[in-house]
Amino acid sequence: MEKQSTTITDNEKDVLxxxxxxxxxxxxxxxxxxxxxxxxxxxxxxKVLHVSNRK
Structure with missing residues (x-):
């Protein structure tokens, strides 16, 4: 289970x-x-989303 959690976190990090x-x-x-x-x-x-919404 630890391996899957790490993979999800790594994928989320890559997307961000x-x-x-x-x-x-x-x-x-x-x-x-x-x-x-x-x-x-x-x-x-x-922060990026907040600035984008102000435009």
Missing amino acids: IEKLIENGIFKKESFHLFELSVVELKEEYE
Whole structure:
């Protein structure tokens, strides 16, 4: 079960990274996206969505 959970998390992380890159986000401060946790990636993506909704 642990293996499946890790795979789901990795897939979710990959999807979030792809969405951020599509929106021009490649790093957060001095960290590359792949260095961030899923939670940090979600926070960055929420920021992108919030800015997109303001336009």
